[in-house]
Amino acid sequence: MKSLLFSAACLLAITTTAHASDLLIASGAGYRKPVTELMEAFNKETGLTVESSFGNMQQVRAQSEQNPDIAAIIGDRFFLEPMGIAQQFVNISQGALMLAVPKGKTIDSIQDLQQPSYARIAIGDAKKTVYGRAATTCMEREKIQADGRTLEVAMLPQVSTYLLNGEVDAGFINRSEALAHKDKLGTILPMPAHCHDPIDLSLAVLKNRPDNPTLQSWTQFLGSDKAKSILERHGL
Template sequence: MRRCFLACLAFLLAANAWAADTLLVAAGAGYRRPVTQLLEEFTKTTGIRAEASFGNMKQVETQARQNPDIALMIGDRAFLEPMGLAERFQHLGTGKLVLVAARGQALGAIADLREPRFARIAMPDRAKAVYGNAAATCLERLGLAQPLAGRLLEVATVPQVGAYLATGEVDAGFVNRTEALALAGRAGDAIDAPKDCYDPIELSVGVLRGRADGAAGRAFLGYLASPAARKLLERHGM
């Protein structure tokens, strides 16, 4: 019994030490590629282990509330700030809404979506995802929300829209610039949405109250301000 107790105690101490040396981040799924690469490069540079969980912003909020080990959230500040979890924010870049057509579909303007050939148009969930909200706002401001209402397919995240575009399950879809770049060669034409058809998207890191005071959190925030991190984000369209 004593030997078992000591073994369990040793395991718990080791687990606590591992958790203390590991940075946990929750991020919007539309930023999976750049965030994953940022964490990988951060670990190579510092030796500090870093992991991330992804989802739409409602899922990110749930993860951050349920897991006290998550120190940082990454997403649109307009979504992060109302959560009331972050004590401060660090700017990362500007998000861009992009409309992508399926392979073989020509696309010159968002107004082209009125054409019958665009029978299924995907977008992230407008209530839970940054770019879903941006797409819904854009369609409303361009006078397309009502004409296209019966053709819109809302899914949970930006990557899901990308998957539907790549497999041809939809004729067009709204994604961010990061996903649009990743779809090159697997989908059709891509056009940037007019900047005035949706509210500015400020990609930010939310530092969770009382959770990012450790060396790992401080080191990652410092890394994000480095030229190397800036170049990586720029390669992903931010």
């Protein structure tokens, strides 16, 4: 009897989870804060619910392949397009690369990273995160020699964590992370646009997924003034 009750409870939990949202998406971890606020605003405006899982682009791709309920991905087009899993791209905004140091410290230029005092420089994994790729490209174009001093992490929020804990001397983050933690960091420098390729934040509508009316509403909402104000507040 207990076993039957347990099985019924599990089935109820699975059913509840499956119908908890009108739309399921996946998103790059570096955009957790703005995407979460967008989902909340969308729910308030329409009464429809969007839920998202978050991870680096490799994790997001794996999730979308394993879960056919995921209808779209929010991430950087540079990584999404070569995957060949999208039938349509909707441009949302453009990202910006920032260089930050822990609270109480200052930095005047990316060239300062040449100094030995910057012994640990945190960046996202260039193969997994667009900001890691942008940071690597930026250092190459600015001729920054940092061999043996960079600390690569799988997801961008980890860079912020290292900076906030004072475990690194500098780190490359995006504008969203910079704004979210601006009172807890030292100097935050915007990197010049020419030092890396454009960072295009896009919604990738996935192939071979059933039609979902909520996805169309969500796409329209992302182009609304309300969504744009949220994105701007998060530096996008």
